[in-house]
Amino acid sequence: PTDRTDATRTDDVKHMKWWGWGVEGVGFRHEDKPGFAPFVQKAIGLDLWAGERTERPDFSRLRVPASTASEEFVAVLSGIVGAGNTVVDDLSRVVHTYGKSLRDLVRIRAGEIARSPDVIVYPADEAEVQSIIDASVEADAVIIPFGGGSNIAGSLEPHMDESRVVVSLDLGRLNRVLEIDPDSGLARVQAGALGPDLEAQLNRDGWTMGHFPDSFTHSTLGGWVATRSSGMQSDKYGDIADIVKGLRVVRAGGVLVIRAVPSASTGPSVREMVVGSEGRLGVITEVTVQVHRLPEKRAIHAYFFKNLDHGLAAMQKIAESDVSPSVTRISDAHETAFSLATSKESKGIQKKAQTGLMAYLKRRGWSLDEMCLSFIGFEGDEAHVKRQKSLVDRIVRKHHGIGVGKGPGALYDQKKFDTPYIRDFLLDRGAAGDVSETAGPWSKLRGIHAAVYEAADRAYEKIGHAGWAMSHMSHSYHSGACLYFTFAFVFGDDPLGEYDIVKRAIQQAFIDAGGTISHHHGVGLEHAPWLEEDISTEGVAIMSGLFGAADPGGNFNPRKIV
Ligand code: FAD
Incomplete structure (x- = not known):
């Protein structure tokens, strides 16, 4: 083909x-962010001014x-x-x-x-x-x-x-958009296309796929499908599982072809079996994806909420309502403090506005240690964006939140693909920074949030180091949302042993509190130990049967997932 x-x-x-992460010569810097070094010192006891501790x-x-x-x-x-x-x-x-x-x-x-x-x-x-x-x-x-x-x-x-x-x-050489069906908004794309190459080719003809994971710059369409990925605008465009309409997957002796149709009643979905299969069912060479006309207008607005409870309640109301934002995201108080600490020094009018805002919030009785920063994105034509925003503003006001304009949102949009470099920066200084993410129903989200903090604290006690956890909610659905946790601590003598204690505690807390082991990072080897608790023994048996029957010799990426 x-x-x-x-x-x-x-x-x-x-x-x-x-x-x-990323390309040589690019990295995270803290010197231009005056709040960052004191923040890290307080959070995990690491002195950034002491410089790098580990060898290049x-x-x-x-x-x-x-x-x-x-x-x-x-x-x-x-x-x-x-x-x-x-x-x-x-x-x-x-x-x-x-x-x-x-x-x-x-x-x-x-x-x-x-x-x-x-x-x-x-x-x-x-x-x-x-x-x-x-x-x-x-x-x-x-x-x-x-x-x-x-x-x-x-x-x-x-x-x-x-x-x-x-x-x-x-699959790096298979990186082209092969064909766009403009009537249906369907694009046939080779699976090795990296995010920027894929979007550039679509944008040239006025289209977008709308899938923007934080790893966008260095991940591929085939990888997204094979790991059941989700991008930051999934509220509007869907997870990759929704975006994929057709597939070509090369297996021993032939090609599995799933034709692109909007929906089908053809027994258990083979398309869905390939989504998330991590190479175990064959090699995805081509994906037919849903694409959309580039929006006329795109804006990300920032809001502050008094605390996470108010903020989550507002996010839930937005998900239940007629509003359809492209992004709904709220950071908990810890992550809000982190975001403020990674901001560059503000000067002049901007500084005055920030100081004025904080003074105003204090006067309203807010504790700056509890407030939560939220980003809500809108896309479409001018009138649609205006109407959506006014509906969201109304919900935010009802939950005692306040809008602070597009400035912080634009900043978030610009630096979102730089954040991944922080892990290398911390490793250079002998510290771990990593993430674990889950999804759960609205009724359990607060419980999951509390359980993870408790589990992380216990794990830090066990390893004997000060540790940090922070979280945000993103990717919302009618029934619930994804909670994404970042954790950090300074390594002792046994980095991977200590990492295991913290990571395991967090993953187990997800399961125990009613969440899944992963909303969008897949299973691989890392999350496999919890799969049975997540999808039941029978679920694992069906999956093992599928892989065993499809690949009797165990030649395709064996031992991943199950
Ligand atoms: P790879 O890492 O190369 O492969 C992943 C798996 O897919 C492997 O099992 C591989 O064998 C299989 N595979 C790859 N291509 C094919 C193919 N063509 N056919 C069959 N199997 C294939 N994920 C998100 O979903 N959202 C995020 O926001 C996000 N942010 C991230 C931020 C950072 C800093 C990092 C490090 C990761 C992040 N991830 C995120 C995780 C990661 O980017 C995703 O899992 C991504 O989908 C992997 O794509 P890839 O092309 O890099 O795949």
């Missing part, structure tokens, strides 16, 4: 730096296990894709080993690579994907599809005891 002549060259496929990762010190792919097998793959599109060098194999979870970053910095893929292959079209898969299954090799390498659920790494040859199948 695709034409290979104008495919992107392998040398032009973009990857993140081997040891951290040095590739020459890594011990990369040798490739076990035989020359004959590499020659077979090269025969399919061309010699320059099959690589076995150490740097490429390291780049394709892990995703970007905190566990991955800690291990890569410590030079811990138990098992790397043995060979990386860059097909130019679906026919080449089919040949690679057939040859690999024939040779009983393992195939791990690679998108942007941004997952944080341990979805990519080969199992440390894997004795078979491991092929990392990088």
